[in-house]
Amino acid sequence: MLLAFQGAVSQGILWGVMVLGVYITFRLLDIADLTVDGSLALGGCVCAVLLVNNGANPWLALLAAAFAGMLAGAVTGILHTVFDIPAILAGILTQTALWSINLRIMGKSNIPLLKCPNVFTDISKATGMTQATAALIIGLAVVALVIASLYWFFGTEIGSALRATGNNETMARALGIDTRVTKLLALSLSNGLVGLSGGLICQSQKYADIGMGTGAIIIGLAAIVIGEVLGQLMPGKLRSFSSRLISAVVGSIVYFLIRAIVLQLGMDANDMKLISAVIVAIALSVPVVSERMRLRRQLKKGVEA
Amino acid sequence: MLELKGVRKVFNTGTVNEKVALDGIDLHLLPGDFVTIIGGNGAGKSTMLNTIAGAYLVDAGTVTVNGTDVTFMSEAKRAKFLGRVFQDPRFGTATDMQIDENLALAARRGKRRTLAWGITHEERELFRERLARLGLGLENRLSDKVGLLSGGQRQALTLLMATIQSPDVLLLDEHTAALDPKTAALVLEITEEVVTENNLTTLMVTHNMHDAIRMGNRLIMMSAGKIIFDVRGEEKSRLQISDLMKKFEEAAGVEFDNDRMLLG
Numbered sequence: 001m002l003l004a005f006q007g008a009v010s011q012g013i014l015w016g017v018m019v020l021g022v023y024i025t026f027r028l029l030d031i032a033d034l035t036v037d038g039s040l041a042l043g044g045c046v047c048a049v050l051l052v053n054n055g056a057n058p059w060l061a062l063l064a065a066a067f068a069g070m071l072a073g074a075v076t077g078i079l080h081t082v083f084d085i086p087a088i089l090a091g092i093l094t095q096t097a098l099w100s101i102n103l104r105i106m107g108k109s110n111i112p113l114l115k116c117p118n119v120f121t122d123i124s125k126a127t128g129m130t131q132a133t134a135a136l137i138i139g140l141a142v143v144a145l146v147i148a149s150l151y152w153f154f155g156t157e158i159g160s161a162l163r164a165t166g167n168n169e170t171m172a173r174a175l176g177i178d179t180r181v182t183k184l185l186a187l188s189l190s191n192g193l194v195g196l197s198g199g200l201i202c203q204s205q206k207y208a209d210i211g212m213g214t215g216a217i218i219i220g221l222a223a224i225v226i227g228e229v230l231g232q233l234m235p236g237k238l239r240s241f242s243s244r245l246i247s248a249v250v251g252s253i254v255y256f257l258i259r260a261i262v263l264q265l266g267m268d269a270n271d272m273k274l275i276s277a278v279i280v281a282i283a284l285s286v287p288v289v290s291e292r293m294r295l296r297r298q299l300k301k302g303v304e305a
Numbered sequence: 306m307l308e309l310k311g312v313r314k315v316f317n318t319g320t321v322n323e324k325v326a327l328d329g330i331d332l333h334l335l336p337g338d339f340v341t342i343i344g345g346n347g348a349g350k351s352t353m354l355n356t357i358a359g360a361y362l363v364d365a366g367t368v369t370v371n372g373t374d375v376t377f378m379s380e381a382k383r384a385k386f387l388g389r390v391f392q393d394p395r396f397g398t399a400t401d402m403q404i405d406e407n408l409a410l411a412a413r414r415g416k417r418r419t420l421a422w423g424i425t426h427e428e429r430e431l432f433r434e435r436l437a438r439l440g441l442g443l444e445n446r447l448s449d450k451v452g453l454l455s456g457g458q459r460q461a462l463t464l465l466m467a468t469i470q471s472p473d474v475l476l477l478d479e480h481t482a483a484l485d486p487k488t489a490a491l492v493l494e495i496t497e498e499v500v501t502e503n504n505l506t507t508l509m510v511t512h513n514m515h516d517a518i519r520m521g522n523r524l525i526m527m528s529a530g531k532i533i534f535d536v537r538g539e540e541k542s543r544l545q546i547s548d549l550m551k552k553f554e555e556a557a558g559v560e561f562d563n564d565r566m567l568l569g
Contacts, residue, residue, distance in 0.1 A: 171398060174358070
């Protein structure tokens with residue numbers, strides 16, 4: 001039981017890298033980027049093929065996974081910015097294309113990595129930790145590194161330009177920001193993290209599967225909104241940028257804990273997608289409904305007075 | 306400083322909704338010219354400003370800013386020459402970013418953006434000092450999100466952003482139209498100060514004839530995509546609202562809505 005929860009936490013952390021990627025497009029750029037389902041699987045496939053067929057260094061395989069994800073993001077970015085295809089559709093196009101590409105890369109729909117060394121076995125061998133603990137520690141280290149880098153990047157001139165693009169495109173252009181470039185950059189960066197996450201997940205679960213990315217975007221959105229709700233409950237409401245990134249990862253961990261509980265209760269793992277979709281739908285409707293109710297209350301008050 | 310030659314812009318070409326928004330505009334602004342633009346709805350005032358800003362490309366003619374032909378330059382590229390304030394206070398600022406972050410973005414208009422930190426200590430001091438001059442108390446709220454500001458405060462901030470790096474041409478598109486009269490007067494006062502102090506070449510669209518006569522050294526009136534009246538200096542300062550009304554009816558040859566022009 002406890003082991004199941006520890007597994008859920010480390011899974012949440014590894015998927016948390018993807019959640020951070022989704023955060024960039026969904027919260028900073030205001031785009032729901034559907035490339036994610038494809039680029040996560042792409043990261044996993046690239047990583048698996050490099051490890052099994054080429055005996056690559058597992059760390060380099062992770063880098064390659066991130067790079068592949070960036071390329072996928074760039075394709076969506078080009079479709080969206082150069083050819084003016086709506087972001088959602090551009091994402092769907094890339095995602096669909098990636099399904100075939102991923103199959104081509106792997107040559108089959110599933111690659112097991114049972115005998116290959118990976119970053120987790122490397123570390124557990126070097127330090128004597130169990131692999132479960134190694135997964136937790138490596139996950140935390142990677143997430144910390146990613147959050148620190150994002151915090152730095154979005155404070156720079158280019159990072160600020162990117163935030164401005166998501167916030168107010170008219171203003172951004174009036175201030176000389178080429179919003180096509182910033183969007184392309186954001187989509188690449190985001191999917192780079194998603195690809196990295198795919199690589200980490202593949203190494204930790206010891207296989208890559210063509211379907212491993214299905215529904216990833218919903219997991220990402222669910223984790224973000226869970227994290228935001230938790231952040232709202234904390235004193236001070238955690239508004240700073242770094243705490244919002246951290247709560248996205250915490251949201252991811254909570255998501256996988258919920259999932260573990262659901263599984264422990266004997267429910268079917270496949271129902272998790274339904275639950276995720278409901279969580280996201282509720283989280284997105286609550287602000288709209290509560291605003292409407294606030295207006296109605298105000299109107300009533302006005303009529304009585 | 307700014308030159309439009311034979312600028313023509315048609316919307317919805319080839320459809321029943323075809324509209325000639327700009328019909329051969331020739332306009333030449335000298336450095337330091339402060340031009341007010343009036344005209345009825347659909348006269349082409351905003352289209353002219355948007356054309357200069359590069360929001361869309363012209364169908365014919367050329368646009369030159371400070372000796373550079375910008376006719377085919379993207380909106381983002383030519384932003385280095387231009388400061389802009391919009392009618393809608395929401396357009397000019399980034400709501401979810403802090404006041405100082407907005408100003409820092411504006412301070413980098415037209416410059417190459419790098420991986421250097423987005424805002425420096427010296428800049429913050431400069432922003433504090435500039436904001437203090439607005440007299441709105443914003444100098445103590447540098448790290449407040451812009452979304453917390455009122456419409457007037459946001460327009461004043463946008464004006465400061467547009468001029469923090471002296472632009473070759475300042476474009477003001479009815480930037481007080483969405484404000485209440487008192488706030489509008491304050492923003493206009495700030496506008497005059499900023500323009501005079503930096504001797505900025507300025508184009509200001511307004512619906513208020515009184516302001517159009519009172520402010521600037523030159524006034525142009527537009528109708529149906531053409532400049533129908535252009536007056537400057539001494540002659541402009543002697544203008545009365547009644548002159549403008551007469552001029553408008555004369556040139557446009559139509560009865561026109563006095564109240565809307567006066568009250569707008």
